[in-house]
Amino acid sequence: MMEGAKRVQGISTSMIRKMFEMAQKMKGREVISLGLGEPDFDTPKSLCDEAYKAMLEGFTHYTSNFGIPELREKLAEKYTRENGFEVTPENVMVTVGACEALMITALSLFEEGSKIIIPSPSFVGYYGYASLTGCRVVDLITTDEDEFEVNPDTLNEVASKDISFMLVNSPNNPTGAVISEDKVKAIAEIAEDNDIWIISDEVYEKIVYDRPHTSFGKYYDKVITIGAFSKTFAMTGWRVGYVIAREDLIEKMLRVHQYNGVCAPAFAQKAIANVLDTDMAFVGEMVSEFRRRRDLVVKRLNEMNGISCVKPHGAFYVFPRVSGTGMDGEEFAMKLFDDKGVVVVPGGAFGPENEGFIRISYATSYERLERAMNLMEEFVNENKR
Ligand SMILES: Cc1ncc(COP(=O)(O)O)c(C=O)c1O
Known part of the structure; x- marks a missing residue:
């Protein structure tokens, strides 16, 4: 196999992509992806x-x-x-x-x-x-x-x-x-x-x-x-x-x-x-829907055993600490996917000292987020350590 230039050898394929590809392969089973970083809205x-x-x-x-x-x-x-x-x-x-x-x-x-x-x-x-x-x-x-x-x-x-x-x-x-x-x-x-x-x-x-x-x-x-x-x-x-x-x-x-x-x-x-300088009401509507979802996700996560989540002020991600469940972010993400079909990204993908965290993107519908939170809660209760 060709190794490629030295300058690319230190770069790994993004963990986020890997999780996404894993989710794509799971045909015939319900998968809820909270993995990707883009708005789920259509372009205006x-x-x-x-x-x-x-x-x-x-x-x-x-x-x-x-x-x-x-x-x-x-x-x-x-x-x-x-x-x-x-x-x-x-x-x-x-x-x-x-x-x-x-x-x-x-x-x-x-x-x-x-x-x-x-x-x-x-x-x-x-x-x-x-x-x-x-x-x-x-x-x-x-x-x-x-x-x-x-x-x-x-x-x-x-x-x-x-x-x-x-x-x-x-x-x-x-x-x-x-x-x-x-x-x-x-x-x-x-x-x-x-x-x-x-x-x-x-x-x-x-x-x-x-x-x-x-x-x-x-x-x-x-x-x-x-x-x-x-x-x-x-x-x-x-x-x-x-x-x-x-x-x-x-x-x-x-x-x-x-x-x-x-x-x-x-x-x-x-x-x-x-x-650019017309009234893009779309942005305000998108942001208020994101706010509703953020409030849901943060509340639900903080009610789960072993999980604590800061309420963020922007973007469409939360970065909860999951180490209180006895699992690190990677084990949590892999097992959650295997058991419940919910995709999240292990915190370790985002740099050092984040092993105890996962990233959740709430750029998906409120209903799907509710369902994902129910599944995650079940998962946490079934894996009490
Ligand atoms: C912090 C940050 N910077 C840059 C980008 C890339 O944005 P673009 O799609 O415009 O290249 C992203 C995409 O996820 C991002 O999260």
């Missing part, structure tokens, strides 16, 4: 109509590598107006989803051997970007005691002048944590004191319940902001994201992007530009 019809219209208008070819001017302008206005820091169209580059934005950031800025702080738990992709570029990961453990927010005191202990970058993700995958404005400010100050660049992944910015989202760019200028429409408009398959950064950095990223993503789909860019 208005966007689909705009995309069709754009295709007929000829938005079916390459666009500028930077993205179409209308979208860059709209994004610059949005950030300046809503997110509290000044952005010009020249600071924006449209990418093939947030993943490409993260990848080109890594490939164009991370030097082999540079140190990068990654909070744990984190989106699994971050470890992949660090590994591909030969970066050294400095773990920053976040805990359920702190509701999984990055704790500035803990950051102070690991931060130093020889660290080049820090990744942050609020609202967070896999915990749903939203970092409060005070803490965003404190974290930005520590980064500034140590001259650490912040890469702030804000793809869930619109999915917040009882705490507002704060951009790191509001308090610090050495910030690369990553965004996307994937989650906000339930359009993961359209592949449109973006990076916001200083112009000199955008120029470096362009060197990779021009040979990698090239451009996000033209009709998708145009459709988004056309709806």
Whole structure:
């Protein structure tokens, strides 16, 4: 078997994918997947109509590598107006989803051997970007005691002048944590004191319940902001994201992007530009349904023996501690799937010191979630240790 290049040998196929594939194979048996990270809503019809219209208008070819001017302008206005820091169209580059934005950031800025702080738990992709570029990961453990927010005191202990970058993700995958404005400010100050660049992944910015989202760019200028429409408009398959950064950095990223993503789909860019400042009531409706589901899941989990779950302020995940059942996250997830057909992801997939946890995505219907919670409760009672 061919081993592949050294740079991919340290990257494992995502545990989430593995669980998903396992679930797909279970034909003829009811499987409830609480494993995947995308809204279960359809993309709003208005966007689909705009995309069709754009295709007929000829938005079916390459666009500028930077993205179409209308979208860059709209994004610059949005950030300046809503997110509290000044952005010009020249600071924006449209990418093939947030993943490409993260990848080109890594490939164009991370030097082999540079140190990068990654909070744990984190989106699994971050470890992949660090590994591909030969970066050294400095773990920053976040805990359920702190509701999984990055704790500035803990950051102070690991931060130093020889660290080049820090990744942050609020609202967070896999915990749903939203970092409060005070803490965003404190974290930005520590980064500034140590001259650490912040890469702030804000793809869930619109999915917040009882705490507002704060951009790191509001308090610090050495910030690369990553965004996307994937989650906000339930359009993961359209592949449109973006990076916001200083112009000199955008120029470096362009060197990779021009040979990698090239451009996000033209009709998708145009459709988004056309709806971006219209009233997208869809988002509010989706978020209020997510809130209802979050409340259900958190309540039900905390009623189960041996499980404790923080009530998160954003995204559509919860990250309960299951170690009180006597099982670690991996055993819990595997056995739960075998016994009850419910798919969850072991916490260990999201970085060190998460073995006692699982991730549950509540991006599935309320009725199915109720059924999954009933099955999980039965499972916990049948496996008392
Ligand atoms: C934190 C985080 N960042 C980035 C992404 C990737 O988003 P996109 O589909 O826009 O590439 C995801 C997807 O799950 C995510 O959870």
